[in-house]
Amino acid sequence: MDHFSPVIVAFCCHYCAYTAADMAGSMRLSYPSNVKIIRVPCSGKVSALHIMRAFQKGADGVYVAGCLEGDCHFKDGNIKAAKRVAYVKKMLDEIGIGGERVEVIRMSAGMGERFAQSAKDFTERIRKLGPNPVRAVLNQRESAGA
Amino acid sequence: MNNKVLVIGGGIGGIKTALDLAEAKRDVVLIDKAASIGGLMTLLDRTFPTNNCDLCTVSPHLSESGRELHIELMTLTQLTRVEGEAGNFKVTLKTDPRFIDPAKCTACGECHKKFPECVRFTPGLDHRAPTCMRYPQATPYAYSIDMTRCRNIEALVEVCKDGAIIPDDIAKVVELDVSAIVLTPGAALFHPGILENFGYGKYPNVVTSLEYERILSASGPSLGALVRPSDGKPPKKIAWIQCVGSRNTNQVAAPYCSSACCMFALKEAIVTKERFQNDIETVIFYMDIRTSGKDYELYYQRAKNEYGIEFVRSRPHSVIPVGETGNLSITYSTDQSDMPLKDVFDMVVLSTGFQVPADLVELAGRLGIQLNEHNFVETRSFDPVSTSREGVFVAGLFQSPKDIPETMVQASAAACLASNYQEAIKEADKTDDEYPFDEEEELPSERDVSGEEARIGVFVCDCGYNIGGVIDVDRIVEYAGNLPGVAVSEMVGHGCSREALAHIREVIVEKKLNRVVMGACSPRTHETLFQDTIQRAGLNKYLLEMANIRDQDTWVHSDTPEESIDKAKDLIRMAVSSAALSRPLTDHLLPMNKDILVVGGGVAGMSAALNLADKGYKVYLVERSGTLGGLARHIRRTLEGDDVQRHMSDLIQRTINHENVQVLLNAVIVDHSGMPGMFRTGIQSGPRLAYRQINHGATILATGALANRPREYLLDEHEAVMTQLDLDGFIEDHPDRVKAWHNVVMIQCVGSRCPENPNCSRICCQSAVKNALRIRKLNPEANIFVLYRDMRTYGFQEDYYRRAREQGVVFVRYGLEDRPSVEAGEDQQVEVSFYEPVLGRKITCLADCLALSTGFVSDDESTEDLSAIFHLNRTVDGYFLEDHVKLRPVDLSVPGFFVAGTAHSPKDISESIAQAQAAAGRAQTLLAKDVINLGASVARVDGEKCAACLICVRICPFDVPFINADGYSEIDPAKCHGCGLCAAECPAHAIQLMQYEDQQIMAKVDSLLEGIL
Structure with missing residues (x-):
């Protein structure tokens, strides 16, 4: 896989990260198109199931982007999101997908650059990790079956 | 009838005044001489005391103000003449040519790329030119051109694909009838070049505090990297010199204190320390540290004790360069040393104060209002935002040097008083030529789409060059047409234009569509507009989904158009999958009770009550003690020498005798329930502690502090x-x-x-x-x-x-x-x-x-009781905690509650009165509506699935869920804030957040990853 192009799901809270992504747009800061954003009202809205479903369906990486600490529109939703992601990390480690494929990223609405930079960094990280093992297993099965 | 208010100056104060007036259903003309609104605050990187990013806090207000139907925004505009009197002014406004039609400009940046020389530079260090859009979130979202610098006008006009450039644009003069005028023009910053001893202008590493702010700012000249101007190296040691141009009796500087600079310098030093910790030394040279605002002293103590910022009590004599190093030597003396001291710094920041610029003195002359000896607007202690001319009000820096929260208070106060000269507009009377649809037209009744198979209409906007110039929109349209459930897929040119919206509406009706996907810009900016469109085609507004293929695709992947096309397809596919599952929702509407409860009968409580009573609202004024007047009854004179007791007895007499005010003495609040617009509060009053309930729509807390x-x-x-x-x-x-x-x-x-x-x-x-x-x-x-x-x-x-x-x-x-x-x-x-x-x-x-x-000390006992009864937050030292310390200093965290006077924080009588007027104004904005719309994005519980495990009860940041009599969790839609934390945690999936249901999010995940495995 020389030109592995990962698929990355970014859950972005409406108030900060999604706004920062728009801001990256108005500043014309390019970042890898691998990152696809799903808007949520608060990063705390993202359940463990949403993240696991993405990996089950073949996503190579997932990140949950919320507000800076103390800036959450809903008091501490971003902190609860971080706890949940920590829990998902452990689970991913246990089942062999690897906890490093999921991350929490914090930014304020004005940080267009941070949004672009973290999209770059995360994509690079996942590129190094290679494809989601689920993909490889299924591919093997397919070729074994054939 | 003349129903307009003219607001002069579009800084944060003017924006607040305009928004408050618009919310109270008054028409506003907001003028600013600059090309976009935003004023000084938008130049800041962060604001104290929360060190929040500034633009994030202010930009929603800016775009709100651009969107608001009652506000007409005129940039590049100045007042040239005013005649008439309060209630009936005739004003003449002159608008300079922008040479760009903001309605057509999409801020694509092409004109700037090709013709950077025609760009107006912003002053100081901001040499990133792009934009005579002064900052990325500018309102209006459009460029402006300096035609005098343009050598090839034809080519410039040619470059704009949208035909927004108007080379022969000319100045326009209009006459308007307005009933009141609010002045919020801000002030200028002292120019330190006049003071030779600090070397500003001579040595590049001597900067003003605002320039330092721009250096720190992510949208500044170094994109947020802290580097010094002379050589681009990161500084290791920075000095702040306070009171530059303030507290100075020499001729060129100002004798008064500029009030905001101490906190400004503390913030800059703290932010610097936060970023660089021990790699940087920060020293502040000061005369007195004036951190007298709410919780500001704690901020000062943190700066000193936690961040290790050094404070030197001295007014430095001079700043001298050290050879060719770019470093600067400061000579100073202190109480402790007989000999002059010296220290060397990499950078020196001058904390420059506020001054009234000459054009504001002229403006005051044109308006015929009195200025004080320092050229600020003369106001009276007991009427702090009224000028010497009736019907003309002032808020913010032009009244006196102050910080943002105080400006916000005065802005709301001025809006409150200015609104007395007009009737509120009935919604039905309102039409707006700019608005794509006739406002008088009633919305068609909603079509019932239940049971129908999804018939989704996908409309892909080319947004002129913004989308169409990067990707082939036809390919997206063709792709979307083959997605499941899609009945219509079309390209629309400039989807937000009047013609396009009318077309979309026709197609929805003609093709009997029951879901709509807009492949366009950000829902943040345009969702309400498209929702309105589909409503007018008979669809519930929540049957719309947006795919952000501009801000989050073509704008950021223009160098890789093929990837951009693939991503656009993904985004549209995701939106279609989620739209198919969307369902009609109903906004929660409540009837509004227009009576007001004011708690506390001191100067703030009475001032707020009288302001509202004069407007015709019924006010219940509840006072714990047996007499009105509060602490101010014991004060004789203000610093300015005004007779406090004369004012108090007048205030008390007017309160007691006002037909719209009911005073309840010896009264305590014992219970409370309900929601904004329909509160119910139980009160015991009189010698027998008789119990009664009061129904009210808003509550003002003015319970004061204790001596x-x-x-x-x-x-x-x-x-x-x-x-x-x-x-x-x-x-x-x-x-x-x-x-x-x-x-x-x-x-x-x-x-x-x-x-x-x-x-x-x-x-x-x-x-x-x-x-x-x-x-x-x-x-x-x-x-x-x-x-x-x-x-x-x-x-x-x-x-x-x-x-x-x-x-x-x-x-x-x-x-x-x-x-x-x-x-x-x-x-x-x-x-x-x-x-x-x-x-x-x-x-x-x-x-x-x-x-x-x-x-003062806070009235801990009463704020504790009241915060328990009303579910309000308090500061550590027992004052009521406002919703946002910077931008909403009068609103409390519970909607419908407002605070005034020393219950908020220590302040003097004049400041208490301003906040009381502001609280009355804020209450008025709430009560101007006949119904309250609480939106539809709320959590809904499926009682059948609920196991009453209490997880939602514990996780809700607002304590909304409770286990009801039937034994399952209940969430009051009127109290739910819509964060979805409970939905994410509920182990039984019994809770769904409307608009963001699990199946919708899962559908997006699934459709994005379709075909990967």
Whole structure:
């Protein structure tokens, strides 16, 4: 896989990260198109199931982007999101997908650059990790079956 | 009838005034001489005391103000003439040509890329030119052109694909009828180049605080990297010099205090430390640290103790370059050293203050309003936002130097008073030529789409060059047409234009569509517009989904168009999958009760009550004690010499006699329920504690603070010892005894800025100066000593402080390690001993009067009770905590609650009155609506699935869910904020957040990852 192009799901809270992504747009800061954003009202809205479903369906990486600490529109939703992601990390480690494929990223609405930079960094990280093992297993099965 | 208010100046104050007026259903014309609104605040990187990113906090307000139907925004516009009188002004406005039609400009940036020379540069360090859009979130979202610099006009016009450039644009003059005028033009910053000793303009590494702010800012010249201007290297040691151009009696500078610079410098130093920790040294040279705002003292203490910022009490003499290094040497002296000291820094930041620029003096002349000796607008103590001309109001910096929260308070106060000259507009009367649809037209009844198979219409906007110039929109349209459930897929040119919207509406009706996907820009900016469109086609507005293929695709992947196309397809596919599952939702609407409950019968409570009662609202004024007046009943004079008691008796008489005010004395609040627009509060009042319930739509808390009376320095033990408040009355009642005094000593910060009461009480320095000047007038021979830690005579109070010094009042600084001591002496005197730092020795003085500046403490007991009953937040020291310390200083965190006066924080009478007017104004904005729309994005519980495990009850940040009588969790849609935390945690998936249901999110995930495995 020389030109592995990962698929990355970014859950972005409406108030900060999604706004920062728009801001990256108005500043014309390019970042890898691998990152696809799903808007949520608060990063705390993202359940463990949403993240696991993405990996089950073949996503190579997932990140949950919320507000800076103390800036959450809903008091501490971003902190609860971080706890949940920590829990998902452990689970991913246990089942062999690897906890490093999921991350929490914090930014304020004005940080267009941070949004672009973290999209770059995360994509690079996942590129190094290679494809989601689920993909490889299924591919093997397919070729074994054939 | 003439129903407009003219607001002059589109900084944060003007925006707030305009928004408040618009919310209260008044028409506003907001003018600004700049090309976009935003003023000074949008130039800041972060704001104290939360160190939040500034643009994130202000930009929603800016775009709100661009969107608001009642506000007409005129940039590049100035007032040239005004005639008539309050209620009936005729104003002449002149608008300079922008050479760009903001309605057509999409801010794509092509014109700038090709013709950067025609761009207007912003002043100072901001050389990123792009934009005569001054900052990325500018409103209006459009460029402007400096035609005088353009050499090839034809080519410039050619470059704009949208035809937005108007080369022959000319200045326009209009005459308008307005009923009131609000001045919010801000102020200018002192230009330190005039002061030769600091080398500003000569040495590149000497910058102003605003320039430093731009250097720190992510949208600044170095994109947020802290580098010094001379060589682009990161500095290791930075000095701030305070009071540059302020508190200065030389001719070019200002004698008053600019009020905001201490916190400004603290913030910059803290943000610098936060980023670079031990890699950087920060030193602040100051005269007095004036952190007298709410919780500001805590911020100062954090700066000192946690961040290790060094404070040097000195006014530096000069800044001198060190060879060719770019470094700067500061020469200064302190109380402790006889010899001048020297220190070398990589950068020097000058904390420049505010000044009124010449064009504002001219503006005041055109308006015929009086200015004070410093060219700020003259206002009265008991009417702080009214100018000398009836119907003309002022808020913010042009009234006096101040920070953002105070500006916001005055802005709401000015809006409240200005709205008295018009009737509120009935929604049905409102039409707007700019608006794509006829507002009078009633919405068609909603089509029932239940049971129908999804018939989704996908409309892909080309947004001119913005989307269409990067990707082939036709390919997206073709792709979308083959997605499941899609009945129509079309390209629309400029989807938000009037023609496109009308077309979309027709297609929805014609093709019987029941879902709509807009492949366009961000829902943040355009969702409401498209929702409105589909509503007009008979669809529920929640059947719309947006795919953000501009801001999050073509704008960021223009260099890789194929990837951009693939991503656009993904985004559209995801939106289609989620739209298919969307369902019609109903906004929660509630009828509005327009009565108001005001708690607290002091000067703030009465002022708020009368303002609302005069507007025709019914007000219940609840006072715990048996009399109206509160703490202000004990104050005789203001610093300016106004008679407080005369004002108070007038206020009390008007309150008691007003037909719309019902006063309840000896009354306590015992229970409370309901929601904004329909609160119900239980009150016990009168000698028998009779219980009654009051129904009201809004609540204003004006419960005040207490005069502090700590057991210190023989207070209440010795006759010669009294508080400043006692002394205020004593001077008035016993002038003969005052005349006989030989020595008077005052001690500042007694019971404030100490562990028991860590904040500054704000009013004590002015009280001490006030009483010292009054004693001096009665008794020119007496020795008056004021023992202080920092003199905090902010704004124009500095004039009185200076006068007191000139009249021989002796101000002696003491430190916490060396506090004065007091013992009882003979002949009804007390013996006060204190260290004199200039003399370097201890002095003992036999005082006939020892006045203790004891300030305020919060009324902890009552704020605790009330916060429990009303579910409000409090600060650590027991004051009510507002919703947003910067931008919403009057609104409390529970909607429908507002705060005024010293229940919010220590403040003087004038500031309390301004906040009371602001609270009345804010309440008015809520009550102007006949119904309350709470939106539809709320959590809904499926009782069948709920196991009553209490997880939702525990996780909700707002304590909304509870287990009801049927044994399952219930969430009141009127209280739900819509964060979805409960939905994410519910183990039984019994809770769904409307608009963001699990199946919708899963559908997006699934469709994005379709075909990967």
